Amino acid sequence: MGECGLSTAGRTTRPRAVPELHVPHSRVGVSALCPCSQEPSPDNEGALHSSFCQLIEEQSSLVAGPSALLPSLDPIASTGLEPEQGEQHPGYATTLRILANMPSRTIGRSRGAIISQYYNRTARLRRRSSRPSLQQLNRTARPSLRQFDLESDPAHATLADKQSLLAKELLSLPPAQRSQVLMEVPLSLEEKRSLRMPSLCPHPPQGCRTLWYRFLALVHAAQPWHYALKQISGRFGSSVLSYFLFLKTLLLFNIISFLLLLVFVVALQAAYPPAVASPPPFTGLELLTGVGSFTHSLLYYGYYSNTTLNDPSASSPSGSTSPSRATQLPYNMPLAYMFTIGASFFATCILLMYSMYHSFLKSYRVGSSTGVLAIKIFSAWDFKVVQRHSVKLQSENICTQLKELLAEQRLRSCPLSLPQRLRHITVLLLAWLLALGTVLGCVVAVYYFSEHMHTVSTQEGVLLALPLIVSLLNTLMPHFYNLLAAWEKQDSPAAEVYVAILVLGLLCYQWLSRRLICSCWETCVGQDLYRFVVMDFIFTLLDTGFGELLWRLILEKKLKSKRRPEFDIAQNVLELIYGQTLTWLGVLFAPLLPAVQVLKLLLLFYIKKTSLMQNCQSPSKPWQASHMSTVFITLLFFPSFLGAAIFVSYTIWWEKPSETCGPFRGLQTIYQTPKVWVELLEESNPNIAWFSWIPQYLVENTVFLFFLSGIVLAVIYFNIQVLRGQRRIICLLEEQIANEGEDKKFLIQKIHSIYDRKVPRGKCWGSAGMESHCAPLLRAGAGGWE
């Protein structure tokens, strides 16, 4: 056992393996150890003792002044060693210095240790095994030293050797992985360059790398708002920044949907406009209501034709096709419409799941959730905040939070008495009932109001009433919930989203049941959704104006207070989620709705940023930015996107499209379109009859779907079990680390007890004393070699 600890400091003698002296399993307490059976034989003990003795002599001659005790003596003394041993033993300081040279301790400082650690990692990377193979784990779960071949162990090579070893390993990796390893090694840039040098020689695929870097540079250059975001984070920190980053993510989703729809549906329909009656003149009200001149435009479903565009068989009977049209590509508009909507939903789904995966990766905690104070101290300071006043506020916040945490830990020792607990429970229950009651109340109110609206004559301005009421509710409810949260001293921002989602669910049901009233019901639904989107934008502006601007003016002028309103992150993010749900619901009925949403988000960014800079102050409540970002993106996926996807799927599979307008008129359901197309294909070319096999046996076959779901569930279950196993391994490893600490203490005690028996106390611990006492032992020890 001593060999490992002694190896890094240049030892002169190399004792052969000492089989009898093995480290007793650390689960056995020190006191329980029977000295007679576990004690090594005098010969071997002498060998160990003499080599250690020499080592200490070397170390103490290297280090200035063996009498100077390390300042960190106290913590060691407090961790269980007997006090008189710790304080009085003169060799203690050098023992500690030797311990400080052990490989596990030098990773923070010694470049050699870093390089060997990364050598091991790179070698594992090359062998492509990220987890240790099962054969390597012994039953004792504790690696035996005899596994390590000390001769060829790279940890014992010199620094230059280690560097060349690592450089060689890097050479054998593919360039992308090599670059990744280089970027992650915690060495200085100079050393990284020297590690990189040998791998430069064979560089035929240089062109690929430079192309890749240029592509990356372009992608980074396309990042808009870099300075705006820097300004925001400099003054308000990561928490407010997370709102703007969320806005950017939504913008990306909408741009992708919009581009898909533009290229495959809108542009082509615009090139071949159907014959419509002349539209009514444009009045400004159309921008708000979406009816009038907008009704028969590219904005809505009703405009799109249900024929094949540019069909060569439909050309003029005279047969004189103009020679300038070289190719006539027929374009099946209904098919394109359905598939493009499907593709945009699929692309959004993939992107959402990828974002969720990344968020979870960064913010998921494996293991216990203790250590709150330590985590707070080391990760609370937001390095992004640079403005002087915000820095001061941040210090004050951290101070308050630390005081609260310290007070909480003191309070935890005295639990609440029974009446206090009862009071706490009643408050919670009341708050819950109130929240639930208001949600139901809102839903019922909206239901009755919309029923009433449909019986009233539809004048244009009146159409805006329903969206107005819904947006008003969506704006006022969060303020009410904030009050409730302040009362019951808990916040759950997810409660606010349930109001919005329930209201939207109700409205969806209403739209589908309204088919009988409107002649071209898809366009009607599209118009409704357009109005909702526009109203949502107007109300967001009003909320910003009243909530932030007006409130700041009131605080400054009337109440003469220095405080400014704070930016309510949760409410704003939930408004964004609500707006995005509306867009996703409406994509089928109004293909240009993503474009409207893109415009809305762009305007919102600048307006919110300006209002933030002028009116708000930095947040004073602690806000776990990564955790909340994960919550928000999950909320975006789970009720919002999935709900919209279910609604659209239901409409495609079950609802009968209107007879008079749109690309699917005349069909039983929208889903019939590809079936009709496949039948046409079969008629024209009987060889591809197998193509119709796919929808019949794969998509519509319930057995196949069950099978697929079963596989997905099995994969999820497997991953859950793997995660559970990893948690248990973490617990075991933590125990091992604690036990290693015990081992070291045991060894130090043992060595000192050996010394005390061999070298009586009071003798001077100088090199002279060493020689006179160690020489006979050396001889005795040397006798033990051969």
Added chain:
Amino acid sequence: MGNKQTIFTPEQLDAYQDCTFFTRKEILRLFYRYRDLAPQLVPLDYTSKPNVTLPYELIGSMPELKDNPFRQRIAEVFSESGDGNMTLDDFLDMFSVLSEMAPRDLKAYYAFKIYDFNNDDYICKSDLEKTVNKLTRNELTPEEVSLACEKVIYEADLDNDGKLSLEDFQHMIIRAPDFLSTFHIRI
């Protein structure tokens, strides 16, 4: 994007791109930021690898660092000589580690070095006390500071030696999901 810049050779730029998390454009932008701190000291031509070091006072006066309570430690950790005076390599290294793309382990390694005020490879109680005082601008009472430090060591010290080693620190940081977003400077 053509090779119109004459500050670095293409090999130097490739090396920077391989060893840091920055793209070419960001490296050039950082070079100009570095140069703006002292235009008379920093030449516009780095192809001959000049040995230029900017003193700590200039680095610490950057808007991104000037109000950060740990700016001195940051400069000391990333400078080659350990005294806070930085070459361009140190400067790029610093902002690369503090950028968004750096992985958690790398950030944890450097954060550990930053919080280790006495450079003894352990965060002991005195280091923690200095950290807490810098975080709160000395607003907490000494008893509270001492209590907080003891609790931190109790929570995070795994091998019971009374101070935090790098492994203890990294183990604790894994349980702090906000660390990645707070240990980040936008440049």
